[in-house]
Amino acid sequence: xxxxxxxxxxxxxxxxxxxxxxxxxxxxxxxxxxxxxxxxxxxxxxxxxxxxxxxxxxxxxxxxxxxxxxxxxxxxxxxxxxxxxxxxxxxxxxxxxxxxxxxxxxxxxxxxxxxxxxxxxxxxxxxxxxxxxxxxxxxxxxxxxxxxxxxxxxxxxxxxxxxxxxxxxxxxxxxxxxxxxxxxxxxxxxxxxxxxxxxxxxxxxxxxxxxxxxxxxxxxxxxxxxxxxxxxxxxxxxxxxxxxxxxxxxxxxxxxxxxxxxxxxxxxxxxxxxxxxxxxxxxxxxxxxxxxxxxxxxxxxxx
Amino acid sequence: xxxxxxxxxxxxxxxxxxxxxxxxxxxxxxxxxxxxxxxxxxxxxxxxxxxxxxxxxxxxxxxxxxxxxxxxxxxxxxxxxxxxxxxxxxxxxxxxxxxxxxxxxxxxxxxxxxxxxxxxxxxxxxxxxxxxxxxxxxxxxxxxxxxxxxxxxxxxxxxxxxxxxxxxxxxxxxxxxxxxxxxxxxxxxxxxxxxxxxxxxxxxxxxxxxxxxxxxxxxxxxxxxxxxxxxxxxxxxxxxxxxxxxxxxxxxxxxxxxxxxxxxxxxxxxxxxxxxxxxxxxxxxxxxxxxxxxxxxxxxxxxxxxxxxxxxxxxxxxxxxxxxxxxxxxxxxxxxxxxxxxxxxxxxxxxxxxxxxxxxxxxxxxxxxxxxxxxxxxxxxxxxxxxxxxxxxxxxxxxxxxxxxxxxxxxxxxxxxxxxxxxxxxxxxxxxxxxxxxxxxxxxxxxxxxxxxxxxxxxxx
Numbered sequence: 001x002x003x004x005x006x007x008x009x010x011x012x013x014x015x016x017x018x019x020x021x022x023x024x025x026x027x028x029x030x031x032x033x034x035x036x037x038x039x040x041x042x043x044x045x046x047x048x049x050x051x052x053x054x055x056x057x058x059x060x061x062x063x064x065x066x067x068x069x070x071x072x073x074x075x076x077x078x079x080x081x082x083x084x085x086x087x088x089x090x091x092x093x094x095x096x097x098x099x100x101x102x103x104x105x106x107x108x109x110x111x112x113x114x115x116x117x118x119x120x121x122x123x124x125x126x127x128x129x130x131x132x133x134x135x136x137x138x139x140x141x142x143x144x145x146x147x148x149x150x151x152x153x154x155x156x157x158x159x160x161x162x163x164x165x166x167x168x169x170x171x172x173x174x175x176x177x178x179x180x181x182x183x184x185x186x187x188x189x190x191x192x193x194x195x196x197x198x199x200x201x202x203x204x205x206x207x208x209x210x211x212x213x214x215x216x217x218x219x220x221x222x223x224x225x226x227x228x229x230x231x232x233x234x235x236x237x238x239x240x241x242x243x244x245x246x247x248x249x250x251x252x253x254x255x256x257x258x259x260x261x262x263x264x265x266x267x268x269x270x271x272x273x274x275x276x277x278x279x280x281x282x283x284x285x286x287x288x289x290x291x292x293x294x295x296x297x298x299x300x301x302x303x
Numbered sequence: 304x305x306x307x308x309x310x311x312x313x314x315x316x317x318x319x320x321x322x323x324x325x326x327x328x329x330x331x332x333x334x335x336x337x338x339x340x341x342x343x344x345x346x347x348x349x350x351x352x353x354x355x356x357x358x359x360x361x362x363x364x365x366x367x368x369x370x371x372x373x374x375x376x377x378x379x380x381x382x383x384x385x386x387x388x389x390x391x392x393x394x395x396x397x398x399x400x401x402x403x404x405x406x407x408x409x410x411x412x413x414x415x416x417x418x419x420x421x422x423x424x425x426x427x428x429x430x431x432x433x434x435x436x437x438x439x440x441x442x443x444x445x446x447x448x449x450x451x452x453x454x455x456x457x458x459x460x461x462x463x464x465x466x467x468x469x470x471x472x473x474x475x476x477x478x479x480x481x482x483x484x485x486x487x488x489x490x491x492x493x494x495x496x497x498x499x500x501x502x503x504x505x506x507x508x509x510x511x512x513x514x515x516x517x518x519x520x521x522x523x524x525x526x527x528x529x530x531x532x533x534x535x536x537x538x539x540x541x542x543x544x545x546x547x548x549x550x551x552x553x554x555x556x557x558x559x560x561x562x563x564x565x566x567x568x569x570x571x572x573x574x575x576x577x578x579x580x581x582x583x584x585x586x587x588x589x590x591x592x593x594x595x596x597x598x599x600x601x602x603x604x605x606x607x608x609x610x611x612x613x614x615x616x617x618x619x620x621x622x623x624x625x626x627x628x629x630x631x632x633x634x635x636x637x638x639x640x641x642x643x644x645x646x647x648x649x650x651x652x653x654x655x656x657x658x659x660x661x662x663x664x665x666x667x668x669x670x671x672x673x674x675x676x677x678x679x680x681x682x683x684x685x686x687x688x689x690x691x692x693x694x695x696x697x698x699x700x701x702x703x704x705x706x707x708x709x710x711x712x713x714x715x716x717x718x719x720x721x722x723x724x725x726x727x728x729x730x731x732x733x734x735x736x737x738x739x740x741x742x743x744x745x746x747x748x749x750x751x752x753x754x755x756x757x758x759x760x761x762x763x764x
Contacts, residue, residue: 193387196374196383197389197452199375200352200375200379200380200381201400201456202404203404204375216389
C-alpha cells in the first residue's frame with residue numbers, strides 16, 4: 001500500500017513536468033534530491049496510515065465482522081437508538097447555545113473596545129485548556145447534591161446532574177470556544193466599516209446584522225458550528241462525569257461505545273463507533289469545502 | 304445645508320484628537336479638511352457623520368442639533384477610504400442598499416428603486432458594472448460605486464474620508480477632476496478629508512488646515528498658500544525655506560544681518576522666518592536683503608533651482624522659472640559672480656511670539672538688470688496682487704499701481720500697465736495650477752503694490 005502511494009506521488013502530469021523542466025535550475029536549489037523526497041513522503045504516509053487510516057479501517061471491519069445484518073441489528077437496539085437520540089439532542093442544544101453565545105462574544109470582541117476585553121478572550125479559551133473531566137466535575141460541584149445549588153435544586157425538584165440538562169450543560173461548556181474562535185479573527189479582519197456604511201445609509205441595527213454582518217461571516221459561522229457539532233457528539237470526558245451512565249436514559253453514543261466494549265459486545269460497540277467515525281469523515285469533507293469558501297471570502301475583502 | 308461645529312472636544316485616553324474645534328460650512332460648499340495624520344480631521348468628519356461622539360461641543364445642521372440624532376437619522380452620505388462596499392452584494396445591490404432599508408412607510412417600490420440606481424450608476428459612468436461584485440472592480444471603480452451608494456439616499460451632506468487615499472497617483476488625479484465636476488453637478492454640501500495638499504488645493508472651494516486637534520487656518524486655497532496664518536501652515540503647505548531669526552529693537556536679524564522687514568508689534572526674541580522658494584530671486588551684489596553665494600544651478604521642468612549658501616552659514620534652495628533666451632545668460636550669470644545678493648519677497652515672519660500683520664505691505668523686491676520675461680507673479684481676486692519682475696522695484700514710498708490682464712501670449716500673460724506707462728508684459732505662468740483660473744479671466748483689473756522702476760525700459764515686449 002505504501003509503495004503505491006509513493007508511486008502515485010512521483011507521477012507528474014506531462015504538463016507539470018515541462019514546467020518543472022523549465023524551472024529546473026531553480027528547483028534544484030531549493031528542493032531535496034528525489035530519493036530524499038520520496039523517503040520523507042513515504043515516512044509521513046506510513047505514519048498516517050498506521051495511526052489514522054488503520055484504526056478507521058479496523059472500526060468498520062469490526063462493525064461488519066458478523067455481516068451487515070448484525071450491524072443493523074446492533075444499531076436498532078433500543079439502547080443504541082436512545083443513545084443516538086440523546087446525542088443528537090445534546091448536540092443540537094449545545095450547538096444552538098454556542099451559536100448564540102459565540103456570535104455575541106465574537107461581535108463584542110471584534111467590533112467594540114471595552115475594558116476587560118483581553119480577559120474575555122482568555123475566558124473563551126478556558127474550556128480548551130481545562131481537562132474535560134475537570135469541566136464535568138465543575139458541574140458536579142455546582143449542581144450535585146453537595147454542590148452550591150444542590151439544596152435549592154432538590155427543594156424545587158429540578159434534576160440537572162445525571163440527566164439531560166447536565167449533559168447538555170457540560171457539552172456546551174466544553175464546546176464553547178469553537179464558534180467564537182472561528183468568528184473572532186474573521187470579524188476582526190473585516191472590521192466595522194461595512195456596518196458603519198450600512199448605518200449611515202439608514203439601516204437599523206437588525207437590518208445591519210442580517211443584511212451585512214451575517215452574510216459576511218456565514219461561512220465562518222458554519223465552520224464553527226461544524227467543529228462544535230463534531231466535538232459535541234464525540235465528547236466523552238465531561239459527559240461521563242455528569243451523566244451517571246443510566247442505560248437508555250443518560251448514555252450518549254461515546255458512553256455507550258465504552259459500556260458495550262466493556263461488556264465484550266464488539267459488533268454493537270463498533271457499530272456505534274462506526275457512526276461516530278462517519279460523522280468524523282463527513283465533518284472532514286465539509287470542513288475542507290468550508291475552508292475553501294472562507295479563503296474566497298478573504299480574497300473578496302479589499303486591497 | 305449649513306453645518307456648524309462649536310468647541311468640539313474629543314479625547315482618546317489622554318490624546319486629544321479634537322481640541323476645541325469651531326467650523327462653519329456654507330450651503331453647497333466643497334470643503335477640504337487638510338492635515339497630517341493624527342491631526343483629528345477624520346475624527347471631526349466621523350463626528351459630523353454620527354459615527355463617533357464628541358466629549359463636548361455642539362454640531363448643528365441648518366441650526367438644528369445634530370448630536371441629538373444618530374448616524375441613521377442624520378441622512379449623511381459617507382464615503383470611506385477603503386470603500387467599505389458590501390462584498391457579498393453586486394454593484395447594483397450595493398447602490399440600492401440605502402433605498403431598500405428605508406422604513407416600509409416611505410420605501411419606494413421596486414421599479415422606482417431600479418430606476419434610481421440606474422440613474423446613479425449613469426452618473427458615476429459605471430452602469431455597465433451593475434452585475435459585478437466589488438472584488439471584480441478596480442479601486443477607482445469601487446470608490447465611484449461607493450460614492451453612488453452614498454448619493455442614493457439623497458444625503459443632505461456628503462462626507463468623504465480620504466476618498467482617493469487608497470488609489471494610485473494617476474487614478475487619483477482623474478478622480479479629483481471628476482469629483483469637482485460631480486460636486487458642481489449635484490451641489491451637495493460636501494466635506495472631504497485629505498492629507499494631500501495638492502488634492503485639497505485643487506478640489507476644494509475652501510480649505511481647513513488642521514494640526515494636533517486644532518484648526519490652524521480656514522481659507523480659500525489661495526489664502527492658505529499665499530497668506531499662511533501660522534508657522535505650521537507655512538511649513539505644511541507648499542515648500543518653504545525656514546530661517547532662524549532674531550527680533551531685536553524693532554529689527555529682524557538673520558545672523559548679524561538685519562533684514563529690511565518691518566518688525567512692528569513683534570516681541571523680541573528668537574523666531575522663525577518662512578519664505579517660499581519661488582519668491583526669491585538672484586540679483587547683483589548689494590541689491591537684496593540676503594547675501595550669499597550660488598553653489599549650484601539645476602534646470603528641471605519649468606523651474607531652475609539654485610542652491611545658495613547664505614553668509615550666515617545656512618544653505619537654502621530657491622526656485623526661479625527659466626527664461627528663454629535670457630535664461631542661458633542668466634544661468635551663466637548665476638554661476639559667475641562669487642557672491643551675488645539674493646533678492647527676495649519675504650513672507651511674513653511667523654513664530655510663537657509674532658502677532659499677525661498683513662504680509663504684502665512688506666513685500667520687497669530688489670532690482671536686477673531690467674529685461675523682459677523676468678519672473679512675475681500675477682494674481683487677480685480679492686487678495687493682494689503683485690507683479691514682480693527684475694525690472695520692477697518696490698520702494699517703501701511706492702504706492703500701488705493698476706494693471707490690466709489682457710490675455711494670453713504664448714506661455715505667459717499679457718498685462719497692460721495703467722498709470723505711468725502702458726506696457727505689455729510677458730508673465731511666465733505660475734507653476735501652480737490654481738492660477739489657471741486667474742488667467743482665464745482676461746481684462747480683470749488688478750491692483751498691485753509694486754511700481755515700475757522709474758525710466759529704464761530698454762527692452763520692448
